[in-house]
Amino acid sequence: MSQSGEIRLKGVSKSFGDTHAVRDIDLTIANGSYCCLLGPSGCGKTTILRMIAGHETPTSGEITIGGQSVVGLPPVQRGTAMMFQNYALFPHLSVRDNVAFYLKMRGVRKAERRARAGEMLERVQLDHLADRMPAALSGGQQQRVALARALITNPRVLLLDEPLSALDEFLRLRMRSELKSLQNQLGITFVHVTHTQPEAIALADLVVVMDHGEIVQADTPEAIFTRPATPYVARFMGGQNVVTGTVTSAEAGEIRIAGKDGAFVAIDPKGEGAARDATIAFSIRRDRILLTPASGEVAAEPNLVVGSVEEIEYQGSFVKVTMGRDGEPFVVHVPDQVFFATPVAVGDRVAARWQAADTHIIDRPVGAEETFVYAEEVV
Amino acid sequence: MAATGTRRDWSFWVLAIFFGLFVVFLYGPMITIYVLSFQGPTGGLTFPLQGVSLKWFGDLFGQARTGDVGGAFSRSLPLALAVMVLTVLIAVPAGLAFRRNFYGSTLIFYAAIASLIVPGLVLSIGTLVTFNFLGLPARWYTSALGAHLSWTIPFGLLIMFAVISRLPRSYEEAAYDLGASRFQTLMLVIVPIVFPGMIAVALFGFTLSYDEFPRSWLTTGPKNTLPLEIWTMTTNVTSPSLYALGTVTTLISFLVIALAIGSIAIIQRRRLRAGG
Numbered sequence: 001m002s003q004s005g006e007i008r009l010k011g012v013s014k015s016f017g018d019t020h021a022v023r024d025i026d027l028t029i030a031n032g033s034y035c036c037l038l039g040p041s042g043c044g045k046t047t048i049l050r051m052i053a054g055h056e057t058p059t060s061g062e063i064t065i066g067g068q069s070v071v072g073l074p075p076v077q078r079g080t081a082m083m084f085q086n087y088a089l090f091p092h093l094s095v096r097d098n099v100a101f102y103l104k105m106r107g108v109r110k111a112e113r114r115a116r117a118g119e120m121l122e123r124v125q126l127d128h129l130a131d132r133m134p135a136a137l138s139g140g141q142q143q144r145v146a147l148a149r150a151l152i153t154n155p156r157v158l159l160l161d162e163p164l165s166a167l168d169e170f171l172r173l174r175m176r177s178e179l180k181s182l183q184n185q186l187g188i189t190f191v192h193v194t195h196t197q198p199e200a201i202a203l204a205d206l207v208v209v210m211d212h213g214e215i216v217q218a219d220t221p222e223a224i225f226t227r228p229a230t231p232y233v234a235r236f237m238g239g240q241n242v243v244t245g246t247v248t249s250a251e252a253g254e255i256r257i258a259g260k261d262g263a264f265v266a267i268d269p270k271g272e273g274a275a276r277d278a279t280i281a282f283s284i285r286r287d288r289i290l291l292t293p294a295s296g297e298v299a300a301e302p303n304l305v306v307g308s309v310e311e312i313e314y315q316g317s318f319v320k321v322t323m324g325r326d327g328e329p330f331v332v333h334v335p336d337q338v339f340f341a342t343p344v345a346v347g348d349r350v351a352a353r354w355q356a357a358d359t360h361i362i363d364r365p366v367g368a369e370e371t372f373v374y375a376e377e378v379v
Numbered sequence: 380m381a382a383t384g385t386r387r388d389w390s391f392w393v394l395a396i397f398f399g400l401f402v403v404f405l406y407g408p409m410i411t412i413y414v415l416s417f418q419g420p421t422g423g424l425t426f427p428l429q430g431v432s433l434k435w436f437g438d439l440f441g442q443a444r445t446g447d448v449g450g451a452f453s454r455s456l457p458l459a460l461a462v463m464v465l466t467v468l469i470a471v472p473a474g475l476a477f478r479r480n481f482y483g484s485t486l487i488f489y490a491a492i493a494s495l496i497v498p499g500l501v502l503s504i505g506t507l508v509t510f511n512f513l514g515l516p517a518r519w520y521t522s523a524l525g526a527h528l529s530w531t532i533p534f535g536l537l538i539m540f541a542v543i544s545r546l547p548r549s550y551e552e553a554a555y556d557l558g559a560s561r562f563q564t565l566m567l568v569i570v571p572i573v574f575p576g577m578i579a580v581a582l583f584g585f586t587l588s589y590d591e592f593p594r595s596w597l598t599t600g601p602k603n604t605l606p607l608e609i610w611t612m613t614t615n616v617t618s619p620s621l622y623a624l625g626t627v628t629t630l631i632s633f634l635v636i637a638l639a640i641g642s643i644a645i646i647q648r649r650r651l652r653a654g655g
Contacts (some may be wrong), residue, residue, distance in 0.1 A: 055555070074555065075556045076557075076558040081556060081557075082556050083548075086547065089553075090572070091572060100568075101559075102557040105557055143395070150556075256381075
C-alpha cells in the first residue's frame, strides 16, 4: 500500500434507483491536504465521502487513493478511516475497548492493544476516562474517542462526516482548531463534510462547493470567497451581494452593466470583455461598500445603490445594514466604529458606493434555469 | 404536596380512584388465588379462610393428586423452552434482515401480522386438520410447537422492530471501517447491542407458550399441557388444590423472569469487569 493519501475521483457517479446523488465528479485531493466538501443537505457531499470510505460503491467511475484503485476494497485496505456523524461509538464497550477495537480485529494481544489504546487516548487527552462507557461522556469527549478510534488504524486518509455539527458553538470552535492542528501534526489527508461555510473557510486548503450532485467550484477558500464561480457559490458562501444586469459596453479592462438599480462598472481582470446585451451576474463583498445617508435626490452615478434601510443588526465588530431592493436585499457590513460615528436608522434613505475593482464578475453567464436552493441568509 | 398547603385538584382524586380500581382488578384476582391456596384443611373454594395450611400444595404432588399436574408440567416446560429458543433463533435474524429492504419484505411482514390476528382456536383446528391430512399424529412437540411458534415469532419480530429502530446502520459501518468481518460485526457489535431485546423476545416466547390455551387446544394430542390440564381441573376438581397449582405456576413464571433479568445483569457486569 502506497503511503500517499492523494485521492482522485474520475467520472464518479452514484445513483440510488432513479435518484442521482452524484453525477460525473472529477476531483483531485492532494496528499496531506485538508479538503472540505461543502453544500446544502442532499447535495451529494456525504455520498462522495462514503464512496471514498468504501461504504458506497460508485455506479460508475474510478476512485484512486495514492494511485491505487480502491473501488471494491474494504476500508482497511484503502488506508482510510471514517469518523461518523453520530460518532457510532459502540455503546456496550468501554472507551478503551472502542479505541482498541481495530487492534482486536487484527488479532493484537490484549495487553498490547490495551497499552496502545491507552497511548492513543492520552493523545486526545482522555486517558483518565478510559474505563467509562460512551454514554457517560459529553458530546465533545465522545468526539475525541471517535477520533482516537479512527486514528489508531494509522490511516493515510481521515474522513470526517459533519464532525462538528453535534457540538455547541463554543466546543465547535475549539474542536475546529484542534482538528486543524491535528491535521498539521499528522500530515495525512483530511476530507471533511460540512454544510457550514465558516467551518470550510477556516479549515480547508481545498473547498469543494457542491450543488445537486455536482461540483460547482473547487478551489482555495480565498478564491471561493473572493472569486465565486457562480451566483450560487456567491450566495452560499455569504458575505456578498449578487446582482444581475445587462452589459451595455465592454472595453479593455472595463465592463459597464445596467441593472435594475442603475449603472455598474466592473474591472475585467481577464480582459476578455463580454458580449453586449449579455446578462451577467456579479458580486460585491458586503464589507467593501461605503454607506452614507442620502438626503434629497442623489444623482445617478456608477457603482451606486440608493435605498432605504430595512433592518439593522449589530454583529459586534460590524453592523449589518440591509437595504430594500426588488427581489433580493442589498446588505452592507459597516465597521462598528464607522456606524456609531454616523448612525443610520430603519427607514432612512442611504446611498451605497463601492470601487469598480471590488465588483467581481461571475464567470458563468446567468441562465434562466439558474436556481438558488439555499435560502438561509449567511452573515 | 398537601403539607405545603396547596389543595389537590379534583382531577387528582378522579385519576387516583381510577388507578386504584385498575390495580385492584389487575392484582385482586391473583392475590385472592394465592391467599386461598393456603386454605386450611377444612376450608373450601371460597373465603373465609379456615386456618392456614400447605395441605393443598401437598395434594398437588402427593398420592391424592387431583390430575396429571406433574406430567402436564413436564410437557409445558420443555415446550415453552423450545418455543423460547426457536423464537429467538428465528425472530432475531428475521428482525435484522428487515433492516435491509429485501424483495418481498412487505409481504412477509403482513403475513406475520396476519397470524397474530387469526383467532387461536381457529388456528388450532386448522393445525389439527392439516396434520390429519398429512397423516401425522398431533403431539405437543410437533403440532403444538408449530402452533405456538406461529404466535410467538410474529411477537418476537415486532419486538425486534422496536429494538432495531434504535440501531443505526453506522454501528455496522464503523465496525467494517475498523476491519471487522461480517461475522465479527454480528457477534461483537450487533448481538451485544441488541442483547436486551433478545432477552425480551425470549421471555415473550416462553410466557406466551407456557400459558397458551387456544393454540394448544387441539394440537397437543392425547396428553395435556399445563393450561389445558388446569382447565380440565376447573371442571372436575373442587378443592383449593386448583389455587395451589395457580400459585406454583406463577412462581415458576417469576423464576424464569428472575433468571432472565439476573443473567442480563451478570453478563453486563462481567463485560464491564473483563474489558478488552
